Amino acid sequence: MRYDDVLGLIGNTPLVGIHELSPNPDVRIFAKLEGQNPGGSSKDRIALKMVDLAEKEGALAPGDTILEPSSGNTGIGLAIVARRRGYRLRVVMPENVSVERRQLLEIYGAEVVLSPGEEGSNGAIRLSEALAAAEPGLVRLFQYGNPANPLAHYETTGPEIWADCPEVDAFVAGLGTSGTLMGVGRYLKEHKREVQVVAVEPPSGELVQGLRNVADGFVPPIFDPDVLDRKFIVRPRESIEWLRRLLDECQVFAGISSGAAVAGAAKVAREMDAGTIVTLLPDGGWKYLSSGAWTDDLDEVVERATKINYW
Amino acid sequence: MAVTVRLPTLLRVHADGAATVDAEGATVGEVFGELTSRYPALADQLVDGNGGLHKFVNVYRNDDDIRYLDQLDTKVVEGDTISILPAVAGG
Numbered sequence: 231m232r233y234d235d236v237l238g239l240i241g242n243t244p245l246v247g248i249h250e251l252s253p254n255p256d257v258r259i260f261a262k263l264e265g266q267n268p269g270g271s272s273k274d275r276i277a278l279k280m281v282d283l284a285e286k287e288g289a290l291a292p293g294d295t296i297l298e299p300s301s302g303n304t305g306i307g308l309a310i311v312a313r314r315r316g317y318r319l320r321v322v323m324p325e326n327v328s329v330e331r332r333q334l335l336e337i338y339g340a341e342v343v344l345s346p347g348e349e350g351s352n353g354a355i356r357l358s359e360a361l362a363a364a365e366p367g368l369v370r371l372f373q374y375g376n377p378a379n380p381l382a383h384y385e386t387t388g389p390e391i392w393a394d395c396p397e398v399d400a401f402v403a404g405l406g407t408s409g410t411l412m413g414v415g416r417y418l419k420e421h422k423r424e425v426q427v428v429a430v431e432p433p434s435g436e437l438v439q440g441l442r443n444v445a446d447g448f449v450p451p452i453f454d455p456d457v458l459d460r461k462f463i464v465r466p467r468e469s470i471e472w473l474r475r476l477l478d479e480c481q482v483f484a485g486i487s488s489g490a491a492v493a494g495a496a497k498v499a500r501e502m503d504a505g506t507i508v509t510l511l512p513d514g515g516w517k518y519l520s521s522g523a524w525t526d527d528l529d530e531v532v533e534r535a536t537k538i539n540y541w
Numbered sequence: 542m543a544v545t546v547r548l549p550t551l552l553r554v555h556a557d558g559a560a561t562v563d564a565e566g567a568t569v570g571e572v573f574g575e576l577t578s579r580y581p582a583l584a585d586q587l588v589d590g591n592g593g594l595h596k597f598v599n600v601y602r603n604d605d606d607i608r609y610l611d612q613l614d615t616k617v618v619e620g621d622t623i624s625i626l627p628a629v630a631g632g
Contacts, residue, residue, distance in 0.1 A: 351630035374630060406631045435599065435626030441551050444586045447597030447628040461606040463624070541631060 237314055239268040240278050241386045245394045245508065250479045251472070251496060256504035259495050260395055261476075262387070265484060265514025269307045270334075272387070272512045273300075273373075276409055277307030279382035280371040281315060290369055292316045297361060297368040299323075299345075299354035301539050302331030303513060304373050309338035320368070322358040324350055327539045330517040348439040350539060352448050374407050375451035383413025391508050392421055399505035400426040402495045403512075404487045404541070405461065408453040410510060415457040429461040430494035432469070432487075432541050462497070464490035466535040470523055472496065477515075477524055485513035486523055486540040542567055544617050546576060547624040555582040569600060569623060570613035587625070588613075597628045 233239060245260040252259045264272035284290045295318040298308055305321035312319040319340040323332065326347030335342050345357040355374065362368050373379050391398060391414060401418055403410045408429075415427035441447065473489030476482045488511035495509040515524070521540060523531050546562045556562055557580075564579075566572035577584040589595050593612070600607045601624040607615040617623065 355630055404631075431631060433624070433626060434631055435549055435629045438627070438629045439550070441627055441629070444551065444595055444597045444627050448630045449597065449628050450630065455608060458609060460609045463601055463604040463606075463626075465604075 235314060236268050237278060237311065240274045241267070242390060243267060245391070246480075246482065248476065248480045248482060248492065251475055251492060252499045252507075253496055254499045254502060254504075257499040257502050257507060258505075259492075259499060259507045259509060261482060261484075261488075261492070262391060262508060262510045263482070263484070263514075264510060264512050265516075267307075269303075269310045270513055270516065271303035271307065271485075272410060272510065273303035274307040274310070275382040275386055276373060276376075276379045277304060277311045279385070280373065280376050280378040281308070281311045281317075283378045283381075284369065284371060285315070290317060294318070294369050295320055295367070297322070297358055297370050298373065299351065299358040300373070301351055301354070301541065302327050302335070302517070305340060305342075306331065306334050306338065308371070309335055309340040313339050317369075320361075322354045322361065324354050324539050326537060328517055329520050334517070346440070347537075347539065350434060350438040352438055352446075353440060355448065373409065374448075377452065379407060379409035380412035380416070380452055383410050384417050385413075387510070388414040388417025392418060395506065395508055396422075397506045398422070398425060398508045399502065400428055400495075400498050400507045401509075402428045402430065402491060402498055402507060403510040404491050405429040405431040406487075406512075406541070407450050410512075412452060412454060412457050414510070419457070426459045426498070427457055428494060428498055429458050430464045430490050431461065432490060433463050433465060434541070462494065464493045467528070467532045468493045470528060470531050470535065473523055482511070483515040484511040485515055486518050486521065486535070487512055490541075542617055542619050542621075544572055544619070544621045544623055546572065547622060549626050551627055552583060552586055552625065555586065556580045567616060568611075568613065569602065569607055569615045569617060572617060572623060573613065599626045599628055600624070601626070
């Protein structure tokens with residue numbers, strides 16, 4: 231393998247069997263290890279695609295500053311792509327994300343603006359809107375509303391899964407911006423109509439403050455509910471328990487939201503007769519070592535996960 | 542059917558501060574009907590003008606989003622938990 235630069239490493243991540251975790255002996259589970267991307271997460275794909283399209287549309291000129299609300303991974307992906315291409319980057323991030331995310335952003339040369347932790351990603355979006363209004367020259371890519379986000383997964387992640395695992399019966403992934411599920415879901419259904427597309431999500435709305443009423447809520451503009459067949463909550467305790475099983479039984483070291491994805495895959499496996507599930511693990515475990523997720527008392531880690539934004 | 546309804550922080554102000562409320566009904570819609578007859582201010586927060594689920598509210602029967610079950614017609618049985626959460630940005 232030989233690439234002209236680090237951006238060539240984005241995508242083409244491996245599928246790895248984690249069949250030990252299937253509660254149903256007739257269902258196999260494969261995990262797509264997105265931590266293998268150069269910036270360490272699936273968000274490298276959308277960072278590259280959003281910048282490519284913005285360049286093509288003439289929305290970015292050398293020396294421009296990109297402004298993006300992100301709880302970390304999109305920011306890290308953008309930091310790499312922006313620096314390679316000669317743009318500056320300002321990331322608006324909730325103050326309570328894992329310390330490693332912030333460190334990585336700073337290492338890659340991004341400017342970090344912190345938003346109130348208790349407002350979650352909603353707060354980061356709101357603050358970035360205020361910053362953009364005050365400084366009109368900033369270029370906003372806005373992963374929540376940018377069609378390049380699902381398109382990146384439609385053009386790369388989906389075809390990779392289809393090529394490596396055409397026997398896929400269900401695809402399970404975390405919801406987040408919904409870009410992964412929209413892009414992969416559409417691609418897989420075009421090739422195999424009966425594929426089940428399943429979203430898992432943390433109970434974020436329980437914790438987010440600063441909403442006066444439900445009308446202040448947020449649904450990403452790129453989200454199309456019709457692409458999904460099912461959606462359910464995975465709570466922090468279950469996510470951490472499955473994250474530990476992933477390491478203990480499969481020796482796969484993944485990020486905290488991967489625990490929720492695997493919990494979701496196991497739930498789907500339990501309810502299937504037989505078949506194959508692909509689940510996407512958005513990042514590796516490196517950025518969460520400080521969380522104590524693998525080492526500390528489970529109750530303490532779960533309590534911490536209600537205060538720190540690991541998703 | 543007696544079910545437990547979990548309210549998010551945001552909506553507790555409309556339900557005398559309660560975090561959970563027990564209510565009766567055979568479907569989520571019926572449970573919401575009883576809930577909103579007791580706490581009328583909740584109505585605007587749960588359903589839209591057409592009687593459908595409010596766009597920015599997610600409702601779960603035992604953690605499964607009812608939009609992918611039978612929406613407000615989703616059946617409930619004794620002991621189920623219905624969780625209401627505001628839709629917020631993730632990722």
